[in-house]
Amino acid sequence: MKFETPHSVDDAVAILRADPEARxxxxxxxxxxxxxxxxxxxxxxxxxxxxxxxxDISQEDGGWRIGAGVSCAExxxxxxxxxxxxxxxxxxxxxxxxxxxxxxxxxxxLCNAGPAGDSVPAMVAAQATAxxxxxxxxxxxxxxxxxxAPGQTSLAEGEFITSIFLPAPPAHSSDAYLRFIPRTEMDIxxxxxxxxxxxxxxxxxxxxxxxxxxxxxxxKQVDASALVGTICDDAAVxxxxxxxxxxxxxxxxxxxxxxxxxxxxxxxxKRAARIAYIRAKxxxx
Amino acid sequence: MxxxxxxxxxxxxxxxYLCEADDTLLDVLRxxxxxxxxKEGCASGDCGACTVELDGRLVxxxxxxxxxxxxxxxxxxxxxxNGDVLHPLQKNxxxxxxxxxxxxxxxxxxxxxxxxxxxxxPSEEEVRxxxxxxxxxxxxxxxxxxxxxxxxxxxxxxx
Numbered sequence: 001m002k003f004e005t006p007h008s009v010d011d012a013v014a015i016l017r018a019d020p021e022a023r024x025x026x027x028x029x030x031x032x033x034x035x036x037x038x039x040x041x042x043x044x045x046x047x048x049x050x051x052x053x054x055x056d057i058s059q060e061d062g063g064w065r066i067g068a069g070v071s072c073a074e075x076x077x078x079x080x081x082x083x084x085x086x087x088x089x090x091x092x093x094x095x096x097x098x099x100x101x102x103x104x105x106x107x108x109x110l111c112n113a114g115p116a117g118d119s120v121p122a123m124v125a126a127q128a129t130a131x132x133x134x135x136x137x138x139x140x141x142x143x144x145x146x147x148x149a150p151g152q153t154s155l156a157e158g159e160f161i162t163s164i165f166l167p168a169p170p171a172h173s174s175d176a177y178l179r180f181i182p183r184t185e186m187d188i189x190x191x192x193x194x195x196x197x198x199x200x201x202x203x204x205x206x207x208x209x210x211x212x213x214x215x216x217x218x219x220k221q222v223d224a225s226a227l228v229g230t231i232c233d234d235a236a237v238x239x240x241x242x243x244x245x246x247x248x249x250x251x252x253x254x255x256x257x258x259x260x261x262x263x264x265x266x267x268x269x270k271r272a273a274r275i276a277y278i279r280a281k282x283x284x285x
Numbered sequence: 286m287x288x289x290x291x292x293x294x295x296x297x298x299x300x301x302y303l304c305e306a307d308d309t310l311l312d313v314l315r316x317x318x319x320x321x322x323x324k325e326g327c328a329s330g331d332c333g334a335c336t337v338e339l340d341g342r343l344v345x346x347x348x349x350x351x352x353x354x355x356x357x358x359x360x361x362x363x364x365x366x367n368g369d370v371l372h373p374l375q376k377n378x379x380x381x382x383x384x385x386x387x388x389x390x391x392x393x394x395x396x397x398x399x400x401x402x403x404x405x406x407p408s409e410e411e412v413r414x415x416x417x418x419x420x421x422x423x424x425x426x427x428x429x430x431x432x433x434x435x436x437x438x439x440x441x442x443x444x
Contacts (some may be wrong), residue, residue, distance in 0.1 A: 003289055003306035003352040025350070032348045033329045035307065045306060047353060073342065096398065100330055102342040103349070143395020185417040188329075 002044035009053060009133045009162055015046050017135045017158035024160045026054075027103040029096060030112045048160065050053050057081055062168030065131075068107035069163050072119065073098075075106070085166050086279060087175030087194055088122040088270075094179060095119060097186055104126050107161040114145040114188075117216035120147070121194035122177040124211040124219050128166050135160030145217040146213075157184055170207075173198040174279035176272040179213070180264045182255075189214045190256040193244065193268035195224065195276045202280055210240065210269060215248035215261050222247040222269075232277035240273055241266030290326045293354040295320070296364030303400055304351035311335045313351035315359060322362035323392040324419070333419035336392035343399050343417075362391035367397060374398055374436045383432035385423035393419045395434045409434060 004022070006012040016022055021043035025031055034040045048054050055070035057078050064081050071232070072092040075081055082089045095104050095118050109119040110130065130145040135158045143164065146153050155161070175196040181187035192213030200206050208224035227241035250261035287305040295318060302317050314320040315356060326332035328347050335346040336340070338360035365372045374394050375376060376382070384390040395418060400415045407415070412433050413426075 001306045003350065004354075005352075025353075028348050028350070028353075029330055032309070034349070036309070036328050036347070045350065049349075049353075071342070097329065099333055099336055099345045099418045100348070100416050102339070104343045185414060201410060266326045 001042060004044050004046045005050045006048070007048065009098070009138075011050060011226040012048055012160065013133055013158055014126050015044065016160060019043055020157050024048055024111075027071060027105040028101050029104040030108060031194040039153060041054045048162075051162075054162060057236065062164065064166045066106060066164045066166070068105060068163055068222070070105060071102055072104050073101040073104065076101070081166075083171050085122070085126060085175060087177040087196065087276065088119070088126055088128075088166060091177035091179075091192070091194065091198045094177075094189075099121070104182040106164050110143060110146050110164070111155070111161060111218055113149070113218070115150055115217055116189040117147075117219075118177070118189055118192055118213070120219045121192050121211035121213040122175055122196070123164065123166070124207045125175060125194040125196035125222060126166050126169075127209070128164055128212050130161045131163045132166065133157050133162045138162075139146065140165070144219065144221060170198045171279050172203075172278050173276055174282075176275035176279065177191050178268045178272045178275070180268060190254070190259050191215055191248070191250070191268055193262045193265060193272050195240075195269065195272040197227065197273070197276045198234070199280045205230055205232060205236075208240075208273075209276055210244065212244060212248055212265055212269075212271075213263055215250040218250075224273075227273060232273055237270040237273050242271035256273070289352045291352055291355045293357055293359060295359045296427040297363060302351070306350070306352060307346050307349040309352055310337070310339075310349040310351050310359070311346035311353070316344060320363050324388050324391060326388065328412075329422070332389070333396065333416075333417075334389050334392045336395045336419065338395065338399060341399075343396055360395070362395055365394060372398065373440055374401070374433065377436045377439070378429075379434045381398050381428055381432040381435065383424065389419060389421040389423075393429060395420065397436075398436075400433070401437055401440060405437060407434070407437060 023042040049069040049168040054067040106119040109117045198276040208227040210222045210224035212220045230236035240271040245266040248265040292301045324334035326334035
């Protein structure tokens with residue numbers, strides 16, 4: 001196995017294009033586990049963290065661009081990003097331990113394409129896009145369209161994600177992410193749920209999006225229109241919960257039954273909506 | 286395949302080594318630099334026994350490639366005491382029996398020191414969450430948490 005440290009996106013693409021067996025290394029918290037367990041044996045590991053911009057969080061058009069090498073711990077320490085997208089940041093900060101947090105990235109979590117990836121639902125609810133570099137140049141793709149099935153992505157040969165972009169949050173908007181696990185930390189989501197809301201000045205919801213993780217082969221976008229035109233009252237969140245339960249298509253496994261996961265999808269939808277609503281009401285921008 | 290030449294800083298000392306592309310930082314520390322304080326427990330980032338600081342940030346050295354350390358700064362348990370003078374965390378772990386078999390201890394000490402460097406007055410909850418990625422199968426954790434909290438108080442001059 002070779003170890004490559006390209007210093008430009010073009011160099012990285014050239015390496016990946018020339019060698020389909022090469023793997024991209026960002027935080028390494030999934031890649032190295034699979035490497036050491038013998039599940040993969042790449043011809044080369046391409047460390048993208050030395051490419052300028054990969055470790056930057058920067059403002060762009062009122063939104064936020066997060067380099068593919070930015071660790072989730074760095075996101076949690078960024079006051080501006082946390083204020084704009086508290087739900088995205090809290091999802092990212094639920095991955096693994098303190099030690100894993102110091103290395104793991106949202107782009108890596110997305111490309112790992114695990115159905116339960118904690119950073120993914122809030123990105124989807126935020127209409128985030130991934131910037132993908134490849135042999136044909138650069139394209140921006142909805143985060144939702146990156147994973148296609150467990151462990152599978154829509155990235156073509158030679159392509160990799162260089163950054164995630166969170167669009168400018170509208171005034172009076174915010175988000176929240178919650179997951180259910182049997183422990184209090186260091187576990188894989190049994191269900192994950194993100195809600196992203198925008199209110200008018202009077203506190204009425206004008207747009208709402210919801211996304212569920214771990215209840216299907218990939219992250220789900222769920223119709224959250226039940227909240228629109230409401231003040232997130234009990235009847236509205238009950239309707240949202242019913243939509244979440246109906247949309248969830250989980251499997252039975254050791255971490256939860258189908259019935260349990262569908263029920264928890266509704267419970268988390270209610271709770272996340274209420275948190276996002278309170279945050280949006282309090283948000284100054 | 287030629288080996289990779291890496292120049293880095295470990296516990297304040299300039300160090301260089303040759304490693305294979307698939308050697309982890311933990312492999313290099315233990316097998317080449319004879320810094321065997323960091324332990325391999327799980328080799329999958331779950332147990333924290335290999336915890337070190339990389340550019341001041343806690344990482345599992347089993348999930349870092351040796352080649353990635355080029356030009357960076359690594360701090361291990363071997364750099365924690367000042368000569369023969371133990372760090373207050375080390376002293377208190379001994380005095381308060383916060384270790385039994387000791388395999389998890391280096392990783393826990395490195396992680397706890399990193400916490401206290403940033404958060405001199407952590408709550409019990411903060412300590413427990415911070416150390417959630419450091420598994421101990423002997424102590425039941427209580428003495429570890431108390432030793433960290435007592436050390437924090439001592440270092441603040443509040444004990």
